[in-house]
Amino acid sequence: xxxEELITEEFKRSLDRRLLEIIPFNVTIIDRQYRILRANGxxxxxxxxxxxxxxxxxxxxxxxxxxxxxxxxxxxxxxxRVMDEVGLDRKGRQAHYLCHIAPIRIEDGAIKxxxxxxxxxxxxxxxxxxxxxFFERVPCYITIIDRDYKIIRANNLFKETFGNPLGEYxxxxxxxxxxxxxxxxxxxxxxxxxxxxxxxxGITRKGRTAHYVVTTSPLTxxxxxxxxxxxxxxxxxxxxxxxxxxxxxxxxAAVGQTVAGLAHSIKNIxxxxxxxxxxxxxxxxxxxxxxxxxxxxxxxxxxDKTTSLxxxxxxxxxxxxxxxxxxxxxxxxxxIVDLYKEVAAKAGIELKAELDAxxxxxxxxxxxxxxxxxxxxxxxxxxCQMSERPDRMVIIRTVEEKGKLVFEVDDNGLGMDCEIKRxxxxxxxxxxxxxxxxxGLLTTRKIVQEHGGIIDVKSRSGKGARFRMELPRKxxxxxxxxxxxxxxxxENTPVKESS
Amino acid sequence: xAKKIMIVDDEADIQTFLTTLLKEHGYETMAVSDGEKGWxxxxxxRPDLITLDVIMPKETGQKFYRRLVKDSEFKDIPVIILSGVxxxxxxxxxxxxxxxxxxxxxxxPIVPEELVAMIRxxxxxxxxxxxxx
Numbered sequence: 001x002x003x004e005e006l007i008t009e010e011f012k013r014s015l016d017r018r019l020l021e022i023i024p025f026n027v028t029i030i031d032r033q034y035r036i037l038r039a040n041g042x043x044x045x046x047x048x049x050x051x052x053x054x055x056x057x058x059x060x061x062x063x064x065x066x067x068x069x070x071x072x073x074x075x076x077x078x079x080x081r082v083m084d085e086v087g088l089d090r091k092g093r094q095a096h097y098l099c100h101i102a103p104i105r106i107e108d109g110a111i112k113x114x115x116x117x118x119x120x121x122x123x124x125x126x127x128x129x130x131x132x133x134f135f136e137r138v139p140c141y142i143t144i145i146d147r148d149y150k151i152i153r154a155n156n157l158f159k160e161t162f163g164n165p166l167g168e169y170x171x172x173x174x175x176x177x178x179x180x181x182x183x184x185x186x187x188x189x190x191x192x193x194x195x196x197x198x199x200x201x202g203i204t205r206k207g208r209t210a211h212y213v214v215t216t217s218p219l220t221x222x223x224x225x226x227x228x229x230x231x232x233x234x235x236x237x238x239x240x241x242x243x244x245x246x247x248x249x250x251x252x253a254a255v256g257q258t259v260a261g262l263a264h265s266i267k268n269i270x271x272x273x274x275x276x277x278x279x280x281x282x283x284x285x286x287x288x289x290x291x292x293x294x295x296x297x298x299x300x301x302x303x304d305k306t307t308s309l310x311x312x313x314x315x316x317x318x319x320x321x322x323x324x325x326x327x328x329x330x331x332x333x334x335x336i337v338d339l340y341k342e343v344a345a346k347a348g349i350e351l352k353a354e355l356d357a358x359x360x361x362x363x364x365x366x367x368x369x370x371x372x373x374x375x376x377x378x379x380x381x382x383x384c385q386m387s388e389r390p391d392r393m394v395i396i397r398t399v400e401e402k403g404k405l406v407f408e409v410d411d412n413g414l415g416m417d418c419e420i421k422r423x424x425x426x427x428x429x430x431x432x433x434x435x436x437x438x439x440g441l442l443t444t445r446k447i448v449q450e451h452g453g454i455i456d457v458k459s460r461s462g463k464g465a466r467f468r469m470e471l472p473r474k475x476x477x478x479x480x481x482x483x484x485x486x487x488x489x490x491e492n493t494p495v496k497e498s499s
Numbered sequence: 500x501a502k503k504i505m506i507v508d509d510e511a512d513i514q515t516f517l518t519t520l521l522k523e524h525g526y527e528t529m530a531v532s533d534g535e536k537g538w539x540x541x542x543x544x545r546p547d548l549i550t551l552d553v554i555m556p557k558e559t560g561q562k563f564y565r566r567l568v569k570d571s572e573f574k575d576i577p578v579i580i581l582s583g584v585x586x587x588x589x590x591x592x593x594x595x596x597x598x599x600x601x602x603x604x605x606x607x608p609i610v611p612e613e614l615v616a617m618i619r620x621x622x623x624x625x626x627x628x629x630x631x632x
Contacts, residue, residue, distance in 0.1 A: 267583035268510065270608035275516025278611055282523055291519075298512050419559050 025117040026097070029104070030055045032075055034065055037113065046120065048090035055116070059087040074103045075111050085118070096125040141212065141233040144219060145170050145186060152228070161235075163205040170231065174202040186229045189216040193226055200233075211237045265309055272302035312439045316446070324479045327366040329405060330355045333396050336373045340381065349384045349392045351377070358400040363476045368447040369407075372455075375440040376409040376467045383413030383465060405471045412464035421459060444469075451476065502622055505546035506530040507537040507563065508581065509555040513607075517550060524615050534558030538566065541573055548621055551601075553582040568599055577602040577621040581609065 020027045026043035028036050034054040044050060047058050055071075056062040065072075074081055081101040089095045099118040103111045135142055141158040143151045143165065151165040151173060158165065162173050170186070171177040180187065185196035197215040204210050212233040219228040276298030283291030330353075337353045344351035377394060384392040392412060399406040416424070424441050448455045452475025459465035504526045506517045514530040521528045529544045531537045533555040549567075553560040560580065568574050578601040602621050605614060 264583040267607045268513075271516070271583070272510070272512040274608045274611070275512055275519075278516060279519050282519060294515065298515065301512065417559070417562070419561065423554075 023117065025100075025119050028055060028058075028116040030071075030114050030116065031112065032072070034069075034072075046089055046095075047087070059085070061088045061092075071099075071101045071114060071116065074101050074114055078103050078105070078111055089120075094122075095120055096122045138232075139234075141231075141235070143170060143231045144228050145231060146228055147190065147226075149180060149186065158233075161204050161210070162202070174200070176203050185214060186216040186231060189218050189229045190226050193218050199236075209237070210235055211240045262313065269302050269305050269309065272298055272305065276302060312443075316439050316443050323365050323367065324363050325366065326361045327364045327369070328361045329359050329364070329369075329398050329407070332364075332366060332369055333373065333398055333407070336370070336377055336396060339374075340377050344381050344384075344394060347381060347385050347392075349381055349394060351381070351394045351396075354395055354397040356398045356400050359398045359405065360400070362405050362471070362473065363479050364451065364471075365447070368450065372444040372447050372469060373407065373409070375444045379440065379467075380409050380411035380413065380465070383411050383415070385413070387413040387462075401470075403473050405473060405476065407469040407471075409467045410464065415461050415463045415465055416457075416459045417461040421457060424457065451479065501525055501527040502547045503527045503529070503544060504618065505537065505540060505544055505549045507532075507534065507549060507555070507560065508552040509533055510552070513552070513581075520611050520615065521618070526618075534560060534563030534566075537563055541567075546576060547625070548618060549576055549578045550581050551578055553580065564601065565598065575625065577625045579614075579617065579621065580604045581607060583607040 020038065020040040021042075023040065024042075026046050027038075027040040028043055028050070029038040030036055034056060036050045036053055036055055036058055039050045039058075043058075050058045054065070056065050056069075060066065070081055070083055073079075080103070083099045083101065085097055085099050087095050087097060097118040097120050099116055102115045102117070104113040104115055106112050135155050136157075138155075139157070140155075141161060142153075142155040143158055144153040145151050149170050151168055151170050154162075154165045165173040171179065171181050171184075175181065181200070183198060185198040188194065188196040195215060195217045197213060199211070199213050202210045202212060212235050214231050214233040216229050216231050218226040219230050220226065276295045279295030279298060280292055281295075283289070283293075283295055333353050333355060337351055341351050373396065377396060380394040384394060389412065393410075395408075395410040397406075397408040397410065399408065425445055445455050448469050448471070451471050453469055453471035455467065455469045457465060457467050504521050506514055506521075506528060508514055508517070508530070509532045511532075514532070518528045518530055529540055529546070531540050535558045537549075537551075538558075551560045551564060560582075564578060564580075567576070567578065580601050580603070582604070583606070603617060605617070
């Protein structure tokens with residue numbers, strides 16, 4: 001039996017009756033006078049009662065035919081048409097629908113009816129509009145490129161900034177390059193279907209350097225081979241400029257602070273010199289040798305202070321490059337304890353080490369860390385000396401802690417209030433009167449930072465202090481890489497002169 | 500009777516200098532090295548004027564001053580701030596309602612005669628204001 005023979009007469013009749021209801025569109029049949037002769041249930045539920053109405057009435061709520069009605073042309077040329085229309089649904093809401101018009105020929109070949117099939121695309125229209133708004137209004141450059149890296153679409157902001165790009169290579173229009181950029185994020189998106197981003201520097205139409213962060217994504221998800229990638233770029237040129245200005249401002253502020261601090265130290269020394277001079281002159285006038293020698297000592301002491309200030313300052317300003325090598329942190333601490341044990345004991349202070357056996361050797365600048373520990377320990381001893389409690393103690397500790405090498409220096413001395421704590425890492429701050437230059441902790445912090453670490457302090461007035469240097473192992477390893485680069489080796493290797 | 504001046508400064512050389520200078524000009528002096536000791540000395544020595552350094556261990560000059568101006572017994576003692584850092588002016592009397600300004604700020608290094616002249620003036624005006632009450 002042929003397929004035709006399989007269809008029963010009963011089925012054919014049923015199809016005639018129900019066909020219009022089965023089609024998933026709003027269906028109408030109209031004649032040349034725009035009259036709706038039939039419509040299906042879908043149409044009725046979308047546009048309401050249609051019986052006795054003209055199509056323009058039912059579809060658009062009009063009283064007369066639409067000007068230049070395109071559907072009617074199908075009566076004359078017998079062609080099918082697809083039209084994008086806007087109508088009013090039964091609730092009076094604007095509806096976008098796509099309408100397919102098919103002329104129906106009857107046996108003599110004349111066209112007496114049109115079959116209209118439409119479906120509502122309001123939702124996708126809305127989405128399209130949202131997409132357009134997004135595409136044009138986001139403050140980003142947007143381009144869509146094909147697999148040849150040619151730009152097939154771009155938003156207006158991009159066009160205004162970089163010029164008309166259509167059909168151009170993206171690397172050419174963004175950067176005026178003649179070949180693809182190294183580490184191209186779009187290439188990665190083509191390869192792994194993922195989203196990637198990169199910081200780039202381009203050149204605008206007007207020749208301005210543009211810093212931008214570009215994010216690339218495949219435009220379609222389900223295809224096996226991605227055909228298009230969308231590139232969305234945020235211009236960060238201004239932010240970059242601001243960052244630079246801020247760094248510069250910070251640098252200037254630091255210079256200013258340093259100069260102000262230096263001036264403060266010098267003023268204190270001048271005050272001592274002034275005092276010495278005054279006492280000597282009074283001693284001379286009154287012929288009092290003790291006064292003269294007292295003043296003279298003051299003069300000498302303040303000259304010495306000048307010397308040590310200059311020395312410390314140069315040490316701080318010099319910025320030695322850390323000489324990194326594998327060092328045993330515990331051995332370093334033992335060294336410091338041996339060095340200071342006697343000094344501490346003489347002042348009635350117990351100095352001891354608490355070493356964590358898990359601490360493994362680390363890439364460090366041993367001289368630098370030595371300086372840090374020396375500064376912290378001598379501060380701790382000073383703080384103890386200023387305290388009156390009997391059981392004065394300084395502990396240096398090493399701790400291995402979650403990928404961090406930690407040094408701690410504890411004392412149970414004088415402690416600090418928050419005013420002092422706030423100032424201790426500023427240039428030339430000292431609480432030791434003439435005893436300090438106010439550079440020790442600053443130098444210590446600098447060295448810790450050069451090791452990629454941080455230093456902080458916990459202290460309360462009268463309750464001692466704990467200084468803690470945290471050096472992340474990961475950063476220390478990087479230090480070793482830098483230290484072992486061929487360049488450094490060459491610098492350290494003596495060059496043999498050929499005779 | 501000689502007027503009494505308390506010197507609060509942690510630097511020994513400055514203590515010696517100011518002590519010598521002020522004694523030469525007929526004042527009775529007492530020198531202490533920080534605010535905490537200053538507070539104890541205040542009750543015993545009962546100074547007519549205080550010279551105050553700013554940065555000192557234990558208790559800073561700022562803290563000492565704040566305590567002083569809140570104390571009904573000592574709040575009228577004129578205070579001359581001696582500091583190497585002019586910026587510290589901002590730290591004193593920022594809040595004028597709760598904290599009156601100190602009598603004067605003198606930047607180190609001092610000129611001996613000028614300091615003495617200032618102290619003399621301060622003592623005269625504080626005497627006047629006391630007499631007026």
